[in-house]
Amino acid sequence: MSSLSAFPIAARWPAQHPERLQLYSVPTPNGVKVSIALEEIELPYEPHAIDIGKNESWTPEFLSLNPNGKIPAIIDPDGPGGKPFGLFESGAILLYLAEKTGLLLPRGAAARYETIQWVFFQMAAVGPMFGQVGYFYKFAGREIEDKRPLERYRAESKRLLGVLETRLDGRRWIMGDEYTIADISLLGWVRNLIGFYGARDLVAFDDLERVPSWLDRCLARPAVQRGLEIPKRP
Template identity: 50%
Template sequence: MIELWSWPTPNGHKVHIALEELELPYRVVPVNIGAGEQFRPEFLAITPNHRIPAIVDLDGPGGQRVQLFESGAILIYLAEKAGKLIPADPVARLACLQWLMFQMGGVGPMFGQYGHFTNYAPEPIPYARERYGNEVKRLHRVLDKRLSEAEWLAGDEYSIADIATFPWLRNPERRGIDLADYPGVQRWFQAIAARPAVQRGVEVLADRQRQGPISDAEREVMFGKTQFTAR
C-alpha cells in the first residue's frame, strides 16, 4: 500500500491519475496547504521542501521503504514499479523523460506564476501578467507543434509525460486560453479527459477543494512569512 500525501492541485492530480492508471493500491493523507499542514513535522519528515505531493511506499525495491517528494520523481518511480506508462524502448523512454522535464521546468512553473500574479498578487503588476501570459501561450504553441506530429507527448504511447502535463491544462479559460486555437493540444486533452482512470484521479480530494476567493489567512500561509520561515 502506497501512502500518498497530497492535495487537489495540478501537481497532486498528476500522482492521483498515475496511481489510478497503474491500479496501484494507495491511501490518501490530505495535506491542507491553505491551513499550513505542509509544515507539520510528520510531513517535513518525508519532504524537507514542504510541497505536495509526497509518497511513502513500504514495499519499495527489495522490500525497502521508499519515500519520495517531487511529482516528476514520483511518476518515474510509480511507472517503473508497475512496468507501465514509461516506454521500454530506450529512445522512446528518453522522449518521455524529455517531455516530463518540459512540464516540470516549463509548464508548471510558468503556468503557476501566471496564476499567482493574476489571482493572488496583492496588487496588479501588468508587466508580470504580460510576461507570464505570453509564456503560457508560447508553451501551448510548443505543445501544439508536438501534438500535431505525434499522438502523445512521448510518441506512440500514452505515458507519464502526458499525465504530468494534463492537469496543468485544465480550466484553460483561467489563463486566457481557448484550446480551439491549439487543435493538436485540444485533440490530446479531450482524449486524456475521456479516460476513466483520469476521471477518477481528478476526483481524489475534490471535496476538499477551496471554494471562492483565497482568505487572508490562506494567503499568509502560502505566500507570506509562514512560507519562508526557516525550518
C-alpha cells in the same frame, strides 16, 4: 515488509492499510499527477488529504517526508529491496511508479529518455510558467498595477502551448500512440490554466487545434476522471 513506524508522517496521518502505498496529497495540478498515475496502473494505495489551506504541509510530520513542504509525497511500504521508501517531487514519483510497475514508460532506451524529456519540460517550464499566470491573473498578483509580469508569463505560457501544439502534430499522445507519464505530467496543468485560472482567452487556447483535442482525450480516460478527485479535499 517493514512497518511505517519509522515515518513520523504516518503517526499524524495513520494508515488504515499499511501494506499499500501511502499518498499524501491534494488534487492540485501537481498532486493529481500521482493519483492519476496510480489509478492508471491500478497499484493499491491509500490517499491522505493534506490541508494546504491550514499549512499542514509545513508541519514537522510532513516536513520529515518532504523538507520542501510541498505535496505530493509518498511512502511505498514495498520499496527498493522490499523496504519502506519515501519520496517527494511529482516528477520523481511518476518516474518511480513507472519503473516500479513497468507501465506508462516506454521500454526502449531512446523512447524512455524522450518521455522523461517531456516530463522535465513540464516540471521546468509548464508548471512554473502556468502557475505564475495563475498568480498574476487570478490571485493576489492581479492587484499589481504594473502588468508587465502578467504579460511576460502570459506570452511565455502561450509559447509553451505552441510547443505542445507542434509536438502533437500527427500524434495522439505526447509520445505518439503510447499514453505515458509525459501526458499525465502535463494534463493537469493545461486543464488548470484554462479552467481554475480562467486564462482560456488570455492565452488564446481556442486558436489551437491539437492541444484541446489531446486534453479532451486525456480527460475522457476513466482513470484520469477518478484521479482528478483524489484525495477528496478536506
